[in-house]
Amino acid sequence: xxxxxxxxxxxxxxxxxxxxxxxxxxxxxxxxxxxxxxxxxxxxxxxxxxxxxxxxxxxxxxxxxxxxxxxxxxxxxxxxxxxxxxxxxxxxxxxxxxxxxxxxxxxxxxxxxx
Amino acid sequence: xxxxxxxxxxxxxxxxxxxxxxxxxxxxxxxxxxxxxxxxxxxxxxxxxxxxxxxxxxxxxxxxxxxxxxxxxxxxxxxxxxxxxxxxxxxxxxxxxxxxxxxxxxxxxxxxxxx
Numbered sequence: 001x002x003x004x005x006x007x008x009x010x011x012x013x014x015x016x017x018x019x020x021x022x023x024x025x026x027x028x029x030x031x032x033x034x035x036x037x038x039x040x041x042x043x044x045x046x047x048x049x050x051x052x053x054x055x056x057x058x059x060x061x062x063x064x065x066x067x068x069x070x071x072x073x074x075x076x077x078x079x080x081x082x083x084x085x086x087x088x089x090x091x092x093x094x095x096x097x098x099x100x101x102x103x104x105x106x107x108x109x110x111x112x113x114x
Numbered sequence: 115x116x117x118x119x120x121x122x123x124x125x126x127x128x129x130x131x132x133x134x135x136x137x138x139x140x141x142x143x144x145x146x147x148x149x150x151x152x153x154x155x156x157x158x159x160x161x162x163x164x165x166x167x168x169x170x171x172x173x174x175x176x177x178x179x180x181x182x183x184x185x186x187x188x189x190x191x192x193x194x195x196x197x198x199x200x201x202x203x204x205x206x207x208x209x210x211x212x213x214x215x216x217x218x219x220x221x222x223x224x225x226x227x228x229x
Contacts, residue, residue, distance in 0.1 A: 032216040044220040094216025101170055107156035
């Protein structure tokens, strides 16, 4: 069975500060890993994904995430927060095998203060 | 269209009525998911289809909720005898088969309001 834990349901940063959203996973084999973003009153869209190539993955809007197998983590970072980054962020895992479904974390709400 | 399509986008109903929500996935996507998202909350998993079968329906909150999928395409989520606590946005997502990348593509959702 696989699971996802997002540490911190709410994160608040100042504009220009580092953004760090934490995600840890549990899976019997290394899964595919994803971050999705949901802007206010919008649907979810893919921010970035890790499949099997480089462990540092770059996504849209300056976000990136690093897959660390030893720590079973896939934390999302952005060097400098912008007001437009305020949104809900979801970490998700998906199996590499031909069975099983994707699993989402509970989400982290990012607030950016001016 | 090329994306996941959901209808209706908005539905207002009276308590006790039945509602049907429809999802048209991306063509060729064998996996289909239904989620519920209450105001200000995260994603609540409801049911997962692989093809026309539902190997995981553990998230359906009660027997008032049911879903089906036909032709490995369209899916319908039915809520019988709606209650006010059913008010939420119902999101549908589709993806390729497990093990083929895993990215979910979401529709815009169906906003259900039960008066």
